[in-house]
Amino acid sequence: MDMSFTGALKRLLTVDDSMLDDQFSLADDDPSEPADTYGETPQPETVNFTTAENKTDTSKKPVSMRTFLRRATKEYEEAVEKAHVGQDDEIECDIDEMKRRLERFFHLPQNKDIVIREFRVGVDTKAPWRGMAVFVDGLSDKNVINSAILEPLMILTHVSEENPRRTLEYVVEKLLPGNQSQIVNKWSEAVANILTGSTVLFLDRCNGALVIETKGWEHRSVSTPQTENVVRGSQDAFTENFRANTGLVRARLRTEHLVTEIHSVGNLARTDVAIMYIHGVTNPKLVREVRRRISQIDVDFVLDSGMLEQFIEDRPSMLIPQVMATERPDRVAASLAEGYVALFVGNSTYCLIVPVVLWSLVHSSEDSNIRFLPGTFMRLIRWIALLTALLLPGLYVAVTNYHAEMLPTDLMLAIAGSREQVPFPVVVEVLLMEFAIELIREAGIRIPTVIGPTIGIVGALIIGQSAVQAGIVSPLLVIVVATTALASFTVPNYELSMGIRIMRFAFLIAGAVLGFYGIAILFVVYVVRLTMLKSFGVPILSPIAPSSGASRDVLLRGPLWSMNKRPSFLYPLRSWRQKPMSRPWSAPTRKSTGKEGGET
Amino acid sequence: MSQSARRNAKVPGSEMTAMLIIFVSTNAFLTYPRYISLSGYEAAWMEPVFSGVLTLILFFLVEQLLRRYFKNLDIVEVSKEVFGRFGAILIALVFSLYFLCSTAAVMREFTENVVSTVLPSTPILIVGAVFMFAVGYIVYGGIEGICRTAFIFLPILLVGLVAVCLMTVNWWRPYMLLPLWGTGPEQVLRGSLQYSSIFANVLLLTIIYPHVHDTSKMRRIGFVSIVVSTLLLVGLMLTYHMVFPAAETGKTSFALYRLARMIHLGPFFQRLESIFIFLWVTAATVRMAVTLWGCSYLLGKAFGWPTYRPAVPALVLLSFSLGMWPENWIQVINFDGTYLLRWGWIVVFAIPIAVLSIGAMVRSMRGGGRLHGGQRGRRRMQRV
Numbered sequence: 001m002d003m004s005f006t007g008a009l010k011r012l013l014t015v016d017d018s019m020l021d022d023q024f025s026l027a028d029d030d031p032s033e034p035a036d037t038y039g040e041t042p043q044p045e046t047v048n049f050t051t052a053e054n055k056t057d058t059s060k061k062p063v064s065m066r067t068f069l070r071r072a073t074k075e076y077e078e079a080v081e082k083a084h085v086g087q088d089d090e091i092e093c094d095i096d097e098m099k100r101r102l103e104r105f106f107h108l109p110q111n112k113d114i115v116i117r118e119f120r121v122g123v124d125t126k127a128p129w130r131g132m133a134v135f136v137d138g139l140s141d142k143n144v145i146n147s148a149i150l151e152p153l154m155i156l157t158h159v160s161e162e163n164p165r166r167t168l169e170y171v172v173e174k175l176l177p178g179n180q181s182q183i184v185n186k187w188s189e190a191v192a193n194i195l196t197g198s199t200v201l202f203l204d205r206c207n208g209a210l211v212i213e214t215k216g217w218e219h220r221s222v223s224t225p226q227t228e229n230v231v232r233g234s235q236d237a238f239t240e241n242f243r244a245n246t247g248l249v250r251a252r253l254r255t256e257h258l259v260t261e262i263h264s265v266g267n268l269a270r271t272d273v274a275i276m277y278i279h280g281v282t283n284p285k286l287v288r289e290v291r292r293r294i295s296q297i298d299v300d301f302v303l304d305s306g307m308l309e310q311f312i313e314d315r316p317s318m319l320i321p322q323v324m325a326t327e328r329p330d331r332v333a334a335s336l337a338e339g340y341v342a343l344f345v346g347n348s349t350y351c352l353i354v355p356v357v358l359w360s361l362v363h364s365s366e367d368s369n370i371r372f373l374p375g376t377f378m379r380l381i382r383w384i385a386l387l388t389a390l391l392l393p394g395l396y397v398a399v400t401n402y403h404a405e406m407l408p409t410d411l412m413l414a415i416a417g418s419r420e421q422v423p424f425p426v427v428v429e430v431l432l433m434e435f436a437i438e439l440i441r442e443a444g445i446r447i448p449t450v451i452g453p454t455i456g457i458v459g460a461l462i463i464g465q466s467a468v469q470a471g472i473v474s475p476l477l478v479i480v481v482a483t484t485a486l487a488s489f490t491v492p493n494y495e496l497s498m499g500i501r502i503m504r505f506a507f508l509i510a511g512a513v514l515g516f517y518g519i520a521i522l523f524v525v526y527v528v529r530l531t532m533l534k535s536f537g538v539p540i541l542s543p544i545a546p547s548s549g550a551s552r553d554v555l556l557r558g559p560l561w562s563m564n565k566r567p568s569f570l571y572p573l574r575s576w577r578q579k580p581m582s583r584p585w586s587a588p589t590r591k592s593t594g595k596e597g598g599e600t
Numbered sequence: 601m602s603q604s605a606r607r608n609a610k611v612p613g614s615e616m617t618a619m620l621i622i623f624v625s626t627n628a629f630l631t632y633p634r635y636i637s638l639s640g641y642e643a644a645w646m647e648p649v650f651s652g653v654l655t656l657i658l659f660f661l662v663e664q665l666l667r668r669y670f671k672n673l674d675i676v677e678v679s680k681e682v683f684g685r686f687g688a689i690l691i692a693l694v695f696s697l698y699f700l701c702s703t704a705a706v707m708r709e710f711t712e713n714v715v716s717t718v719l720p721s722t723p724i725l726i727v728g729a730v731f732m733f734a735v736g737y738i739v740y741g742g743i744e745g746i747c748r749t750a751f752i753f754l755p756i757l758l759v760g761l762v763a764v765c766l767m768t769v770n771w772w773r774p775y776m777l778l779p780l781w782g783t784g785p786e787q788v789l790r791g792s793l794q795y796s797s798i799f800a801n802v803l804l805l806t807i808i809y810p811h812v813h814d815t816s817k818m819r820r821i822g823f824v825s826i827v828v829s830t831l832l833l834v835g836l837m838l839t840y841h842m843v844f845p846a847a848e849t850g851k852t853s854f855a856l857y858r859l860a861r862m863i864h865l866g867p868f869f870q871r872l873e874s875i876f877i878f879l880w881v882t883a884a885t886v887r888m889a890v891t892l893w894g895c896s897y898l899l900g901k902a903f904g905w906p907t908y909r910p911a912v913p914a915l916v917l918l919s920f921s922l923g924m925w926p927e928n929w930i931q932v933i934n935f936d937g938t939y940l941l942r943w944g945w946i947v948v949f950a951i952p953i954a955v956l957s958i959g960a961m962v963r964s965m966r967g968g969g970r971l972h973g974g975q976r977g978r979r980r981m982q983r984v
Contacts, residue, residue: 402718403874408867514722514730516874517714520881521734524749528738531748545748547614 076298080267087188095130095204102134105191113137114194119150121175121203122157129166130204139197141216148178149199149212168206176201180213192270215243219347222248225327227494230366237327240347242272248329249276249351253336257281261291265308268300273308274344276332282339283571289536290341290354305348312354314534319499322535324353324361331365339572355536357569359544359554361493362386367557375557383555385490389500392484393430394511394519396477400426402515414476421471427512429473433481434505436463441485542569561589610813613821615747618754619890620801620825625757625832626887627798629856629880630709632833633840635937638850639791643782645837650792652830655799658949659822662802665956666809667818669963675806675952676901682959691955692902695803698940698947699895700915703888704922705936707731710884712929713854718874728920731885736916738889739896740909743811746889753882760879761832764856765839767863767872772842782846797944801826806952807894853933856880892919 063071087105092098099116106114115137121129133149157175168183184190190200190209197215222244225237238245246260257279264270273294277287293312302308305325313322326332327350332342335353343352362382367375400419404412422429440459447455463481467473484504491497503526510518533540543554548568552558561582566572583589611619627633636647670678675695679688711728719727738746782788801822812818840855843862852858860873893908896915900908926932 399874406871406874408870410867514727515718516877517719517727517881518730520878521730521885523878524753524882524885525734525737527752528741528745528749531745531752532741539748541748541752545615545751546612547751 083268084188087186087191089187090185091187091190091202091207091209093205093207095132095202098202099132101187105187106194117145117150119154121153121171123155132202133199134194134202135199135214136194136197139195139217140199140214144178144214144216145199149176149201149214152176166203166205168203168208168210171201171203171210176210176212178212178214182211183208184211185209192264195270196272219244228326228328228331228365228492230364230369232369233366234328234330236329238329238349238351240349242274242344242347245329245344245349245351246274246276249332249336249342252329252333253278258336263291263294265294265297265302266300267298271302271346272344273302273346274342276336276342276344278336278339281337281566281572281574282341283573286339286341286355286536286570290343294343302345305343305345305350305352308343308345309352314536318529318533319502320358320530320533320540321361321493321495321499322356322533322540324356324493325350325495326353326365327351328365334365334368337577339566339570339574355534355538355570356540357535357538357542357567358530358540361496362491363553364492368560372557372559379555379557382490382492385487386500389484389488389491389497390504391507391519392480392487393434393504394507394509395516396480396511397427397430397508398511398515398519401512415474418474418476422474423471426477427508429477430481430508433463433467433473433477434484434508436467437481437485438501538569543567611744611747611808611811612813613817615751616808616812617821617825617828619747619750619886620804620821621829621832622750622754622757622883622886623804623890624799624801624825624829625761626706626883628761628833628836629713629854629884630706631853631933631936632795632798632941633837633855634850634853634933635941636791636795636837637841637846637855639783639795640788641782641846641850642777642779642841643788644791644841644846644849645777645834646782646788647792647795648830648833648837650789651796651799652826652833654792654796655801655949656823656826658802658953659805659826660819662805662953662956663818663822665960666806667815669960670809670956671815672810674808674810674901675803675955676898678806678959679955682955682962689902691951692898694947694951695807696895696898696902698944699891699898700919700922702940702944703735703891703895703919704925705932705940706884706888706891707735707919708923708926708929708932709853709936710880710888711923712932713857713880714877716929717854717857718877725924728924731881731888732916732920734885735888735892736912738885739893739912739916743808743893743897746886746893749889750886753886757879757883758832760876761836764859764863764876765835767865767869768839768843768859770864771862772839774842776845777838777841793945794942797941797948799826799829800944800948803948803952804890804894806956807897853929892916895919 086101092101099118102108102114102116108114108116113136115135117133117135119131119133121131131153133145135145152175153171172181172183184193184200185208190211193211194200197217199212199214201210201212203210219241220239222236222239224235228237236248238248250258250260255278259277259279261275263273263275265273275287275290275294290312294308297308297311299311302311309321309323309325310316315322324335329351332351332353336342340353340355343354345352362379364378364382367379370378399407400415407415419426424432436459440455440463444452444455463478468475468478488497488500488504491500507519507522510522512518514521530541531539531545539546542548553563561578564578564580564582565575566577568575581589633644636644640647666673673681676688676692679691683691707728711724711731714727715722715724738749741749805818805822809815809818812821836855836859840849840859843859844852849855856876857873860876861871863872864870892912892915896908896911899905899911899915905911923932926935
């Protein structure tokens, strides 16, 4: 009691500004403080990253853009080089030196993910043959390591002193039963393979390393698509496993001409990127261009296909995507057969298809599985929905503000009556409701699953009932906004749908400011912009503008048996995908082609 | 796109055809119906026919000259051959001035139409500025972008014009087309010649010829574009004169709007003139983009600029200022009728044919060398 009283008195009479002191500040870098004080064991070799060129340049002196770019490029390249010091060297013969290198590359012993399992090859070997297996805990399958690497080498092997062949080739041929193994000679290859989940075996007096395929991290199994559901069609989607994804496509497209090239992107951490195409169908120029763009990406890390997409797109600032992202293996397989190129990125659940034309963003993989009349009907619905999602709020504002005369008198009176109690101008009313819809849409994605149904109740109550009863919005506007929201969900491509969501506001403002005139001008400008846009050298409005004699699978869905050619805008090496008479058994077909009574 | 790819950019025939159709048909929204109605009365619909036939003949003539003597050359390059650099500059300036005035007149007429019909409270400066911005933006896309846009919007124009004609069917009075020859054959023929400048196909041919993807299809492009646009204009004029008496048609400067206002297909489909704004805007934007592109392209060619694009903002501003210069709409209509429409045929037909004919004669006299555009080392290709 006495102490607390004294303390209170002291606080009253003295000034204590320690509360203003930070517990920790990243900015106040004390150069005297060591970079890494973890544990007692010093780092085997520390690469100094705090050199002058890597510090943030705080000088205010303006420099030209050319100088800035040159300096930044130099700094980045130097930093990248430092991060990989020694990795270009050949692997040594001495196993102790190998271990020291590994400890330096992987920052051991602080880094607990890397496992170095040291052992001796063979049972009862008089001259010991030391070895070590290196792998990443959590990425590699331990059962495979135990049964296919350690057990054969440690327990089942008898190395006689007379046998001089202590080489990696001998181990591969005679000792290890692993189904995929490869000898590498450079540290960079060994490090890269360890990081992809393989186990790398180092043996004393062997100037190389043996990479054994042991990938086996935990991942989700193949499940149903999240954003591209169909009724008629396969129900599997890509998962977070790179090779499983390529396998899903290959399982459908069983041709020896399907080629999968694997590249890696990223200087700090490498991400696998697979380029898949059909040799003999896909235009080699297209493949070369894809390869060129990917190889020239110079970044530290690419996590997902969504990031890669932005690095390889022609105009990433546009709202219309120039790369198609899909989670459906059947769609990828169908596109590859047409002459497109598919890109798989690391553990991404989306595959990228290039090039893309605007029309195909409104197609669904279901379209080709149903007959052409229902398919055409569905596509028409989608096109109407797309225009509705884009223009309806703007048109509503334009009609009510500027062109009320075009409405029949009864309808005009009904609209005026419903807006009688509303205190806002119609554009504010629409913006409020659109904002509410966007909130619901965004919340619907972020909200925890267990309380998911709440969003529907809250949304329905706020928008459907309360806002109208409170006189904030008119009932007709609720219909307009709800129809717009429904229409935007109908657009099959997520990126296109997002673009339309944003463009809708531009059309809304144009309609509010200049009525139909503003909407028309904006529409023309955007169409012009689209006519100039290309995706991997293909105009995005192909094959309509520029017009080319493609199949009828563009705006509508043509009969499957009459779509004989591949899209001409892809310039495929094989333009015919089926015979002109693809139903020769059919009497009407034979009659129409004048072959009645011919060969049977 | 790489520069080399852009240099070699060529416009396919279908897109070129669409651009030419829109270019000519846009006159249906402007003062052309008024002037030919004044000139021909009930026979006004015949004037586009005669003008179209005349244009078709001249088009084939010019195409033949270009194909035979000046393959892959445009009018400025031919002028350089014939009259030297200064002569070419002079001719390019005449064409550019015509295009600039045409852009300015159309801009003013169009914005006046918009302001008087659908946006009566909006300042004309805002309406015009927005319009010119859109036009400038399209011109930046080059002839390829313009023609591609035209190709996309052509179906809208066709459907819209046919719809306007057909939806007024309940007001048609075919007897109002009589007497058949209206003001008389002589007056009709004179009007056809005077107002034939709306068919600027011949002049455009001499400019865009090097940019056509396949010049062997140029005849087909010309034939289709002239026939289709003639049919559209004839259809519109027939409808216009079946709905309104001839004496009245010469007093209105926005025929299509008047027709659209008359649409009344039951209580729901009525007063649809606002919907047709999309039609007017798209067509007028393409047309003005063509004239402005022609203006900037010719200037660039004449003065040897590597690209015409930096001139586009200046020309947009200039045509906007010129368009806003007259105090009122009547002055613009009078200017358009007195100078551009009535004497435009000199620029659109006479000068190009004269230049090409003289050029052909010079070539023949020099030894009949049919010089190919690609063989001329000093010719500088602009980015289009």
